[in-house]
Amino acid sequence: MNRMTDGITNYGALPGSIYDQPPEESEAVFVPPEFAGSFSTDSKYPTSRDSSSPNSGAHDSAATPTMSESLAQRRRDMVARCTEEAKRAGKKLLFGMTTSLALQSVPIPADCDLDSAKLHTVSSVKSKRFRTRHAPLQTHIWKHAAKAANVEMNQHVFALDLFHVWAQLAPYVSFESLIVLGDAAIAATSKQPVLAKDRDAAAIYQDLVRFVEQFTRFRGRPSCVRALPLISPGADSPKESEERLSLVAHGIPRPVANYVVPDAAFASGAPITLDLAWPEFKVAVEYDGDHHRTSKTQWRRDQEKRGVLVGRRWLVFVATAASIANEDARAEFAFNVARALASRGAVFEFHVVAMSLEELSQSLL
Numbered sequence: 001m002n003r004m005t006d007g008i009t010n011y012g013a014l015p016g017s018i019y020d021q022p023p024e025e026s027e028a029v030f031v032p033p034e035f036a037g038s039f040s041t042d043s044k045y046p047t048s049r050d051s052s053s054p055n056s057g058a059h060d061s062a063a064t065p066t067m068s069e070s071l072a073q074r075r076r077d078m079v080a081r082c083t084e085e086a087k088r089a090g091k092k093l094l095f096g097m098t099t100s101l102a103l104q105s106v107p108i109p110a111d112c113d114l115d116s117a118k119l120h121t122v123s124s125v126k127s128k129r130f131r132t133r134h135a136p137l138q139t140h141i142w143k144h145a146a147k148a149a150n151v152e153m154n155q156h157v158f159a160l161d162l163f164h165v166w167a168q169l170a171p172y173v174s175f176e177s178l179i180v181l182g183d184a185a186i187a188a189t190s191k192q193p194v195l196a197k198d199r200d201a202a203a204i205y206q207d208l209v210r211f212v213e214q215f216t217r218f219r220g221r222p223s224c225v226r227a228l229p230l231i232s233p234g235a236d237s238p239k240e241s242e243e244r245l246s247l248v249a250h251g252i253p254r255p256v257a258n259y260v261v262p263d264a265a266f267a268s269g270a271p272i273t274l275d276l277a278w279p280e281f282k283v284a285v286e287y288d289g290d291h292h293r294t295s296k297t298q299w300r301r302d303q304e305k306r307g308v309l310v311g312r313r314w315l316v317f318v319a320t321a322a323s324i325a326n327e328d329a330r331a332e333f334a335f336n337v338a339r340a341l342a343s344r345g346a347v348f349e350f351h352v353v354a355m356s357l358e359e360l361s362q363s364l365l
Helices: 065-089 097-103 162-172 175-190 201-214 221-230 238-249 296-311 327-343 357-364
Strands: 093-095 119-123 137-141 157-159 256-265 271-278 283-287 315-319
Touching: 065 093, 065 097, 065 119, 065 157, 093 097, 097 119, 097 157, 097 162, 162 175, 162 201, 162 221, 175 201, 175 221, 175 238, 175 357, 201 221, 221 357, 238 271, 238 283, 238 327, 238 357, 256 296, 271 296, 283 296, 283 327, 296 315, 315 327
Parallel strands: 093 157, 119 137, 283 315
Antiparallel strands: 093 119, 256 271, 271 283
């Protein structure tokens, strides 16, 4: 099943105040949905990027126009499908779980136990559940739905707040995917000014911590608590998150995500960023998806970028899907990065056999 989703376009100003409440059954708050993104195709987590970012032309994340058009159509189809069901019901419907991830440009983990072909709706109590015989709907009860800052897709369709979606999905995904999903939720929120509300990724992460502390009882909460120390504000793609987790599981110090290199820029003047970096040792890891090979523009940008970095004595390791394909590949790549760090003065205990993420989380709590 293709789980790839598309960026949400700007619908412009919405009627009424953003504080107006919709009918009781939807329990949603009006928040304009202005997520924007593009995706790469080599991951079990399709990668969301902000094409409106000043650095979007500089970072190696551009998707081809054909891919963008295809994804845009998939997104329109999802909104249309949800709208059709809402109109048929004669209600404003709140969608959650995998449906809300698709609506809000957040990749759906491939190991999710839920059927993403179904439309997942959310209600705070059983009496407000929506039932139909006309579509493959799956209803969920989330007692905290009334407290969520949900996203209005249009006058009929609302998507559950990403923090709440993340918490709801905890029982349905692996622990690694829960961490990666947390990274993605923070990234999606930080890229939308209306939702970010002048918060950077680090502040949004702290709000996620407070969210888990506030809602003390929900299924999957223990996993959410354990995931928090391993979530990285600033992570920009699921594959980067996966690579980061692989490295730290081998004992490598935690890198800085999306590090902006001081006094380094492309010829265009755009700043140069690194997916994962240890700035004090000038060691970095870049994750290259398939478009880094197939796009001449991207390939040339990569060469320019890495040429500038080599001139500043950076050691840059290039990770691909093969680098994290299995335990042996992860261990070999981690060893090479660890050796470079150690050669430049980093002191840490390297683990030839990776710790489990559960063990690693426990050591950080």
